[in-house]
Amino acid sequence: MGSKITEEEKKLPYAKYFYMDLAEIPKEKLDIWNGGIQDSKEALQIENRNLFLEEEVPGFQVGYCVLENGAGYVANSTYMKDVTPDMLDWWFGWHSVGSDLRYKIWDKEDHYYARADKPEYVMDPRVPCREKTWGVNHSILEDIGMGPDPLKLCFKKPSDLGYDMSKIGTKGCSTMVCAVGEGKAPAVMTHKCRKVDGGIMFESRFWMGYGLKAGKIIKLIPDGEKIPEIFPKSLFGHNIKEFANLAAILPKLYEEEKDNF
Template sequence: MSLYTGKKVGVSKEEKALPYYPLFERKMAEVPPEKLALVEEPSAVPVIPFEEKDRFLQGTDKEFCQVGYGVAADGTGFVCNETYMPGVTGEMMDWWFPWHSVGSDLRYKIWDPEDHYFARADKAAYVCDPVVPVVQKTWGVDHYIMEDIGNGPSFLHLQFKRPRDFGFDESVLGSATCQSLVCAIGAGDCAAAMTHKWFPYQDGILFASRFWIGYALRAGEVVKALPEGVSVPLEVARGLFAHNIKEFTNLAAILPEVYAANKDNF
């Protein structure tokens, strides 16, 4: 199968004049065949349960799914992925998540030119404030997004959190298995909890993602939001997995160049 349509989202005259527009024009980096093959078959092993998510940060969840997708016994969906990003540093990734949420929509489009339309932070002044440490620029910030994960363009509301407000043990941050991370709860067609962590690996970083589909924010707590007896459709998890491996393969290819040219430009 192919994840690539060859049809890119629209861009404006103003976007075409931006210095990083050539990255939009460039052919997207292709997902390795061995990972692409996983789209066809859901994993027989589930992801780490949300209640044990600190083990993901600690790197002690190896008996659970590391790359794949599926539906757990309780009906929640899961997606997990690992992407080796040569030439990428943790500092680049800390910068990327806030940077692409402000300024031109082209910042989000270059990440996945076929599927990303825009990502806009609700607190742009906070994100752009040089006093705010870069690792904190997603904390308490909502991103309003339009993207296509297989069923046409749809809106997504991502509520980014400080790690402790997501339920993580922050003492793990800065360790060999979790240099840094972002975490958010998505409110949309299908609510989900999401986290991405990264740490030094070989000549770059290893970027690891976990999604727990069917979880939502209720009274400040991240909880299972699916009614009993209801399951997330397998195709929802499959579509998210296919999108995830596509977008992060391409981000690994462009991030060093984007960062070098724009790291001081919020």
């Protein structure tokens, strides 16, 4: 299964990444994925999300659970050797324009396309890379473990999701991207990175069952109901896979394509 490469895509200079084996997922992460949910008391609550931008983030760093209020929660940390914050800012804009192959090479088994609704804004050289996702919606087709499923990721300026902009560019948070996912499994997603020896630590948090209404983050799960455990488990499994692979391909890909929006 997985995505296919078209004849047109085979001619693109980055097609070689499609033919590479996906990077291996660290065994300790697979053990967590297979080992059952974490203690929900050790999760970072969405109300405390600005603590995610600190150098020391409370709670478990890798794993998933169902929160006491019924929402899902996913956390992941990936060491990315030779990757810089600038590369990540570039990546989140670059893969959403041009050929669908850009999204496929991230995870050829599960990614089909990611298409920005404002490609001219994303490709505008006057827009700094870290702002190329702000206010841009990505229409995505991907499979997080339950079959290919379309969703819309509505990327936001961090302050639009209640994040403290003064924390970006600090030791705890070199850069970040955040979005609200709309689809069968709505979620608030935040990725950040911080510099460490030899590269970056790329960290993710997902709060599943939340959305944005009138500028406020709200819980969409009715009180008394819970997200099935398979949802955060599947998202966690997908996340540890796609970011292991991105860590493997990004330094070389950036070197080759950084000027080719």
